[in-house]
Amino acid sequence: MSVKLVLKNPRGNHLMKNLIAELLVNLAEKEAQTNDIAARLGALEVVVTALLGGLDAPQRQALVDNVETEVDRYRKNMNANVYTPELLQHHLQRLLSQAS
Numbered sequence: 695m696s697v698k699l700v701l702k703n704p705r706g707n708h709l710m711k712n713l714i715a716e717l718l719v720n721l722a723e724k725e726a727q728t729n730d731i732a733a734r735l736g737a738l739e740v741v742v743t744a745l746l747g748g749l750d751a752p753q754r755q756a757l758v759d760n761v762e763t764e765v766d767r768y769r770k771n772m773n774a775n776v777y778t779p780e781l782l783q784h785h786l787q788r789l790l791s792q793a794s
Contacts, residue, residue: 739789742789743789746789746790754790757790758790761786761790765779765782765783765786768782
């Protein structure tokens with residue numbers, strides 16, 4: 695035989711509902727910020743791809759070499775909590791190869 699103990703506390707339920715509502719609002723705000731950042735990055739990708747597409751092969755290679763140098767310098771100074779150098783390198787390679 696088991697006994698369930700149910701506490702009815704209307705005030706506690708109200709507080710819980712308010713907390714959940716506040717968390718949902720915060721989540722929606724974070725999602726909106728994420729969508730905005732994604733749109734900005736997409737726009738930047740279009741611009742960079744267009745700029746790279748206008749370069750001839752030697753200019754493009756010189757730019758790639760300069761970017762790789764800057765990435766190496768950045769790796770030495772970066773905060774590991776931001777994102778990994780490998781992730782940065784992956785996205786740079788993807789961007790730079792689109793214009794080839």
